[in-house]
Amino acid sequence: MSQLPALENFDCDGDSNSLGSRWEKWKRALNIYLSATGVDVPQKRRAVLLHTAGFALQEIYYNLPGAHVEETESNDVFKIAVEKLDEYFAPKQSFLYERHLFRLMKQEPEEKFEKFLIRLRNQSSKCNFARKEDDLIDQIVEKCSSSDLRKKILTLGDSVTIDKIIMEANAIETVERQLKGFQVRSNIDVNKIGTRPKNPNNIRCTRCGSPHHDNEYDKCPAKNANCDKCGFKGHFKSQCRTSYKRRMATANANAVRNAKKMKPNDQSKGTGQPTNQPIKPPSNSPPSNINYVFHIDEDAEIICQVGGVNVNMLIDSGSKTNIIDDRTWEYLKSNEVIVSNQQRGSDQVFMAYGSKEPLKVLGSFEALIAIGPEKQPAKFYVIKNGTRSLLGKETAKKLNVLKIGMSKADKSI
Template identity: 25%
Template sequence: MTLDSMRAPMPFSASGPSVATRWERWKRGLESYLLALNVNQSNRKRAILLHVGGEELQDIVDGLKDPGDNYEKTIDALNKHFSPTKNIIFECHMFQQIEQNKEESIDAFASRLRQAAKSCEFGELIDRMIAVQIVNRCQSAALRKRFLREESLTLDSILQIGRAHEAGELRSKQYVNTGCPQENDTSVNVVKTKSFVKKQQRKFFSSKMEQKRQFKCGRCGNNDHSSNHCTRARDKECHYCHKIGHFENVCLSKRREKKEISNVSEAQISNIFNVNTDELPTITIQLKDEKIPVLIDSGAAVNLMGVKLWKRFEANTKLLKTEKKIFSFGA
């Protein structure tokens, strides 16, 4: 494997705080880089160290009293150079400021704390200090209360409780968002009550009704297609307006007339009653050249004439428009 095929570590910068910690981290990256390249010669490893480290690290090596002529001696000299700048009190202070990120798992938080604890020289107390920091700086207040209820806590028990809490929070979110756990979650069994089933059924039928309302045909009135795809009423005649292309139940002319009737006052409405003309007094009158039987003083608000009779006088008689609405008895 060549140098060009591997991504080298970024040049090292000795500026800023925590130089010793950053030097140890950068040195680990360099050693992994050399191992991946399978570089074993000491002088070649030293050349790569100076090349990858950048100009600032090269100036530091040149300024050392005894920089060494191979990789091991140069690394030892750099370790001694950066170690005096290490402030244990400051490193411990920075360790105590570390908080769990919002979406960070309990294991990732513990791993980040362990990495930072290496520069604090906690020794055998490292697990206890990590455990204390997790309790103090975890994101969940409910999880912190759970920790404090335990009589004896270790880092392992804290991680175990934290994992169980995170799994429960995840399942709770899935239940709230979907009404039940997701299909790929086989670790939870949900008992569906009658009220839960009825609620799901109402949601299902309401969605179906909404779909039907969206696709109601304006030609035949059915809900399984739109007006553009209707073949049932495309060539049919409406029994109300006698136009082609729709049925009477969706006739717009009929709807408009019903709306107009609803706005008519009571004074403009008259009812027609069915009467038996054989038992009522009638006389015969002559209208133009026609003799017509009529009822004497019927008491009706209006008088009607049949269509056939009207057509006899239509040529010489003008028909006037009226706002009065006529209804048969019982209509």
């Protein structure tokens, strides 16, 4: 029992209006402590009281007339000490005044009903009520904060008891907490949907898409950038508004311009043989062995069977030849593709869109390509570090997956 925590000293200098109630609570804690430690000798009980209460209470005790007496067989020194301290800290008040305080008591906002009931019971013990439970019920009906509880009590009528009121109050408070939980969760979900910042001035840059400045902003990151879609300067790909026809016209013009700038040795790249042919003046059309690859976003992707192996290819209406990238070529070989006339290198030159350097051709092969019921023999060129496999215009037309121009009108219509 010696391991029990010590009591706090009694606060003698606190609020004088609550001094009596504080003394009653501290005295109750002292009696519990004495019972737990097994101290039952009156003189020792008085010593524990004075020791735990502190110096301030000791000063009051030794100055109260008749408080400190010698122990005899006829007197209980602990009981005498407590009675004298009761007279000092909790002088008796008028029952009328205590009842007045009781009638003023009400349930505070956010106060649980159980705490409100405890306060009512503590005060009613000082009021000398003849019908204590009835007075408690009357005060609860008048001063409880829950209108739902008030309705329940009135519904029960004369059969109402304190125990029934406690049960109804706990049920109502539990439901209210659950409803608040639903409301908080609903508010969180709404906030998640509405967290996107608004743009009150409706400002948006048509170059980079930023909502924080317009397209006249000097420090716009897209102002000097080249678009990956159309090749024009001054905007990002995500904000590109260049039409398909204009992109194709620009791509063709760039291809012709790049072909004119090529050196003679570049045109024989891949053959391994130097050329001694004289340099001819550039013409308006590129040399016949120059192939231009114009992969545009609108090109359609289709599943083809090349040499018995399924691969995805893009229909490139701007290319005359069929292109296989090196990764797809490795995939075809690993799946035992059936090919013929396989050759290393090539005398053909391939130019990518917007590039001044030709693509590196690893070699070529011939294979049967099939799309649905249509089958055609075709030649394919393998490009190193290629990004996509392309199905050329001629092969696509033969496989009936690409039509150029308008079909003749049906005369029967």
